[in-house]
Amino acid sequence: MLRIDEICLNGLNWSDVLQFYTHTLNLLNINLLTIANQMPKESYEVTKCFHFAAKCFFKEPDGSVAFKKSMKNVIHHLAKLEVFGFTNKTESFVQANYNLFGGTRTHNYILEFLRTFNEQTSVALINVFHFSPYWRTPFSRFRTQTDKFTLESGEEINVPFMNGRDLMKYMESNVYQMVGVYMAMGRLIYFIMVPKPGFNLDDVYERFFATDGSMEKMFDLFIGSVESDVTLKMPKLRMHFEHDLIEKMRKFGAGDELFGKDGALFGKNLFSTEGAQEGQPSMSINHFGQVEEKFLTPNNRPFMITYNDVVNTIKYSIKNPSRIVNVVRPFYFFVIDKDTHATYLCGRVTNPFSRE
Known part of the structure; x- marks a missing residue:
């Protein structure tokens, strides 16, 4: 059985995640929230991980594990989104209003949702629902060098995934866009650089916030948590040995x-x-x-x-x-x-x- 921290350290893909939660549910065979509430205080991290599992998965009558409908909606919509930028918005709007706007559109419940996650679970959540639909190759949040990654189309490209300390040395190409992934309380987990220009901000709003109210609250909360805190699209930056x-x-x-x-x-x-x-x-x-x-x-x-x-x-x-x-x-x-x-x-x- 893979623990959640092992998944994060060794790279993540669909089979890893499903294996983890399938074993967890089959082993316990009872409601995860009930177990979580009975955990001793020293098991806080495990408790939070179970809260996450109960929000995202449920057990079928035959014993198999499936994603809740709200998670299927998240996966379906995120699969259509590669990157997003601020090309059609002024800098002042982005700086002053974007996080507030995102929080308002999701009824200010983003933090309420994210407080149930520990750091390991947060990393797993982002990896699964934000990247897995179109990255075939698993990756680690600790990767700090450019490596070959395989798209679902089979195409291999060089893409750097890295933490903030090592990000700027790789910003050699304007075909990449930098995205900062934020989770609980605005805490930065890591930076990524993703290829191709993708959707502009208006497309993101139209796709994720123009709902008819029929989707479950969790869908709105998750989308808000992903879309409401990202970095500005950086211009092309190249290293030069220049003085003065x-x-x-x-x-x-x-x-x-x-x-x-x-x-x-x-x-x-x-x-x-x-x-x-x-x-x-x-x-x-x-x-x-x-x-x-x-x-x-x-x-x-x-x-x-x-x-x-x-x-x-x-x-x-x-x-x-x-x-x-x-x-x-x-x-x-x-x-x-x-x-x-x-x-x-x-x-x-x-x-x-x-x-x-």
């Missing part, structure tokens, strides 16, 4: 305030100070302390980013009304130009909400 950061950033509008020396905007413990050098602000990004990252902006001007620049870019973004900061917790944040919708990678924050 300040001069190049001045060329596209960065003022003196971007390069100020007092970096303590939100308190010195907001970011990790590991890797800080003498004379640098106390707020520093350890990921950029040893290695300088070089990217190409949407206007084809290469510039270099260090952990010191990350701090100052936040400062500049707050002072300059034409830009905002999008924190994709807990890994990367971006500066988005409101006029051109250009998106600039600024760095990786290690613990953006810590105020200890």
